[in-house]
Amino acid sequence: MAHGDTPALALELRRGVIVLATLSQLRLPRYGYELRQALADYGMAIEEGTLYPLLRRLETQGVLKSEWRTNEGAPRRYYTLSADGRRLFKSLTETWHGLNEAMGRLLANGGSDGR
């Protein structure tokens, strides 16, 4: 495989976990910029042009709920998990742990299964 494909494939790999990472930080209400900073602090930097539309899409799907707050100056839209979102987060977390364990086994010894 050409090495030029590596960044695109790495991006695709990251894209798969963006939703789970986002949900993990929305058990308490957060607005977009604050959420992005929180994710970046954990080493999961997500482009702003990707994260903010994602929040709206997840809200449209009923995974998140939101409200406008103006108590800190400029009006900000705060997002938090809905009941469906909490169930989805639990389910995705289990899926992630399963995948993580499976990938751990697959990648043990540099990806060779020893046979």
Added chain:
Amino acid sequence: MGDPMDVDALIDVYIRDVVQLLPRKQRQDVALELRGLLHEELQGRAASLRRTLDANIALDGLRAFGKPQDVAARYYEPWIIIPPTETRRFTFAALIGALVLMALSPLIAAPARSGQLALLMLAWLGALVSYFAIRSFIARRGTGENLWVPRENDRVSRAGSMAIIAMICIGIVAYGAPGWLFSRFSHGRLLPALLAYDPAFQSTRLPVLFFLWVCQAVLLAVLVIRGRWNPVLRRVDVSLEIAVGLVLIWFQGAGSVFKEVASNKVALSAISAVALLLFIDAGVKLYRDVNRIPPPDEFRSETS
């Protein structure tokens, strides 16, 4: 050259370019949220550079945010008229249609030819876009409900084939003995002179068409018995279809079909249209045959 835009103006223009691509009901809400977020993002960007936010930093930040088209597409699931997997098929159909229309352009009267041809090509493209849009709309509405249904390309509809055999038989009688058929259904009245064949056409050219129709009926009978197509039968089918098309072209150039001039004109126009349809159909069949994925050898031996 006008004054360069300031930070607020750049943000406003960017937001305008994004939200005008969104569904109307989302625009105001997204614009309000995006304005606040972009201000914070750009302030953060300037702070990380240890500078005060200015138009240059804002422009770089907005470009990093993404092209408005890309950002807008992330806010909702846009309706795609021609899905990427259909683009090749659309292009092919548009090209073939344009070539057919160009080939037929000599039939258009000379003074208005180029204008008419352009209109016909636009109409063809419009029809294609509408067709793909309807398909895409149906697929979008049916998400999760329209399960894939396996269709065997080689399986023959026996009822359909028998119906076509019947139609060929009726066609041979109707075209071969129209006077007899007309008198049977009109209590013994004679066929109008308007529908009297040219003698040369009836005695020499029409039997050739009937011979090919009989061959097609035999092919269909074989298919009814076998129940499946195979490569040889497909080639025979396309060959017969092309042969019928060529015979119809021969009818065009070899003389009159009917004695009456008016009837003859209508008949020749209809024959041209049918020949065109036959060639298009044969072309599609050949194209599909070329693009056919061959079955594994063992499966091929079972089906041939």
